[in-house]
């Protein structure tokens with residue numbers, strides 16, 4: 730009888746400070762939301778995800794918020810199968826940070842592209858022009874440029890939260906080469 734290969738996937742969640750990375754993960758893994766803000770240092774959360782009838786043993790890596798000057802931690806680039814890049818729909822800067830972080834990952838890994846989902850968080854915030862700073866069309870077009878999936882979510886209302894991780898697994902599977910049984914995690918570019 731064939732022995733099933735345990736499908737292990739590492740997913741890193743990156744983006745600016747306070748965009749809602751931890752809240753997204755907490756809602757997904759523990760089904761609750763907290764209004765208070767506690768800056769993340771770093772955490773790895775195990776989660777078994779069943780997607781299209783297949784069980785994946787995932788490690789979701791929650792990271793401290795990045796800015797344009799932060800250096801990408803090698804742990805958040807090497808050995809990662811898929812990336813969730815989060816911005817807040819109420820922060821234009823945080824969308825710009827998605828592109829900056831993506832470019833840092835690409836530079837680090839020396840690959841033309843990496844499996845990625847761009848996530849617009851805090852969808853529940855009022856849709857008025859003085860709150861919402863990111864038009865869906867702008868975010869969608871950035872995701873297209875990065876060859877990434879895109880979705881808007883609310884961790885507060887649990888909208889589209891599980892879809893984020895399913896999309897990420899779909900992107901990872903898409904990147905698996907023909908004849909390859911398992912996707913290659915990102916590696917470091919040797920200079």
Ligand SMILES: Nc1nc2c(ncn2[C@@H]2O[C@H](COP(=O)(O)OP(=O)(O)OP(=O)(O)O)[C@@H](O)[C@H]2O)c(=O)[nH]1
Pocket residue numbers: 744745746747748749750751752753763764765766767768769770792793794795850851852853854882883884885886
């Ligand atoms: N309205 C609303 N607020 C949210 C949502 N998600 C997160 N928040 C709030 O935004 C703040 C920051 O959320 P975090 O999840 O800690 O953000 P983070 O990106 O992990 O922050 P860092 O650890 O600094 O990188 C908290 O006060 C959350 O309650 C959401 O979907 N809707």
